[in-house]
Amino acid sequence: MNERFISIEGIARRYPAPGGGTTTIFEDLWLAVARGEFVCVIGHSGCGKTSVLNILAGLEAPSEGVVVVDGQAIEGPSLDRAVIFQGHALLPWRSVIGNVGYAVSSRWRKASRAEIEERAKRFIDLVGLKGNELKKPAELSGGMRQRVGIARALSIEPKIMLMDEPFSALDALTRGTLQDEVRRICTSTGQTVFMITHDVDEAIYLADKIVLMTNGPQAMIAEVVENPLPKDRARDTIHREGDYYAVRNHLVDFLVARSKTFRDEMPAGYDQRKPPLVRPAGSLPVEPAAPERPVAKTIPFPSVAGGRD
Ligand SMILES: Nc1ncnc2c1ncn2[C@@H]1O[C@H](COP(=O)(O)OP(=O)(O)O)[C@@H](O)[C@H]1O
Numbered sequence: 171m172n173e174r175f176i177s178i179e180g181i182a183r184r185y186p187a188p189g190g191g192t193t194t195i196f197e198d199l200w201l202a203v204a205r206g207e208f209v210c211v212i213g214h215s216g217c218g219k220t221s222v223l224n225i226l227a228g229l230e231a232p233s234e235g236v237v238v239v240d241g242q243a244i245e246g247p248s249l250d251r252a253v254i255f256q257g258h259a260l261l262p263w264r265s266v267i268g269n270v271g272y273a274v275s276s277r278w279r280k281a282s283r284a285e286i287e288e289r290a291k292r293f294i295d296l297v298g299l300k301g302n303e304l305k306k307p308a309e310l311s312g313g314m315r316q317r318v319g320i321a322r323a324l325s326i327e328p329k330i331m332l333m334d335e336p337f338s339a340l341d342a343l344t345r346g347t348l349q350d351e352v353r354r355i356c357t358s359t360g361q362t363v364f365m366i367t368h369d370v371d372e373a374i375y376l377a378d379k380i381v382l383m384t385n386g387p388q389a390m391i392a393e394v395v396e397n398p399l400p401k402d403r404a405r406d407t408i409h410r411e412g413d414y415y416a417v418r419n420h421l422v423d424f425l426v427a428r429s430k431t432f433r434d435e436m437p438a439g440y441d442q443r444k445p446p447l448v449r450p451a452g453s454l455p456v457e458p459a460a461p462e463r464p465v466a467k468t469i470p471f472p473s474v475a476g477g478r479d
């Protein structure tokens with residue numbers, strides 16, 4: 171068991187502040203992710219989530235600290251780490267198979283054309299795009315383009331998959347379908363995933379662990395929430411799971427209140443190197459109580475015999 175497959179060690183991001191000095195977006199961030207874990211990061215806009223992801227991707231260097239993946243410090247982009255952005259970032263002049271094939275050929279430079287096509291097709295099928303291989307990105311819907319992005323990321327067998335709000339630009343129905351597919355693929359292949367979202371329900375459905383970031387500037391990791399729901403949860407029955415409301419309320423409470431106040435009300439002895447692991451458990455009703463049925467009033471029938479009177 172490799173508990174530190176991804177090890178974020180004391181990273182900070184600072185920018186020159188307008189008018190001199192520096193602004194610290196976040197600092198002293200520590201986090202460990204195990205191999206095969208699906209981790210979601212939740213936090214308000216501006217707290218530095220994309221910056222953390224870019225550092226993991228090797229697209230940006232941290233101002234301080236280091237990130238180690240599978241025993242190697244990140245020093246730049248690598249095909250070991252695939253990124254799925256909010257926008258799909260496809261090559262507009264290449265077809266679906268051209269886009270996926272390009273990634274495959276960058277990974278396996280000596281592969282034959284037939285091998286590349288075969289592999290690209292396999293991943294295009296996997297995300298449900300069979301029959302669309304020759305279309306250009308402009309001919310696809312937003313959801314289909316994002317599927318190409320997912321196929322491209324998976325096709326290179328990355329050690330980790332990094333996703334920055336990958337479904338936020340999609341309509342609810344497409345978002346749901348793609349969440350289902352990403353979950354199915356990642357659980358069946360044991361893919362390690364680091365995903366940013368601001369959607370609480372998305373995090374509960376997908377993640378094994380949910381990292382809570384406080385508001386920026388000087389954002390920090392407040393805690394890591396262990397998802398108490400069973401691994402075989404399903405979208406249409408998830409709200410009936412015993413701990414569903416407990417975990418959902420915990421996340422919503424964090425976003426509406428604690429994300430703002432955490433830094434000022436930090437528990438004594440809080441150690442940023444070891445953010446606490448929290449497992450919300452429910453004492454709340456699993457289902458809302460059934461509405462009370464109107465009870466038919468029984469009106470006493472006057473006694474024919476007129477007994478009492
Ligand atoms: N190149 C930059 N120069 C100055 N500030 C930046 C730069 N890039 C990002 N920031 C600031 O860093 C903060 C965090 O940005 P970002 O990582 O995109 O946050 P998030 O993804 O959580 O919304 C924001 O306040 C943003 O304005």
Ligand SMILES: [Mg+2]
Nearest residue numbers: 219220221334
């Ligand atoms: Mg962002």
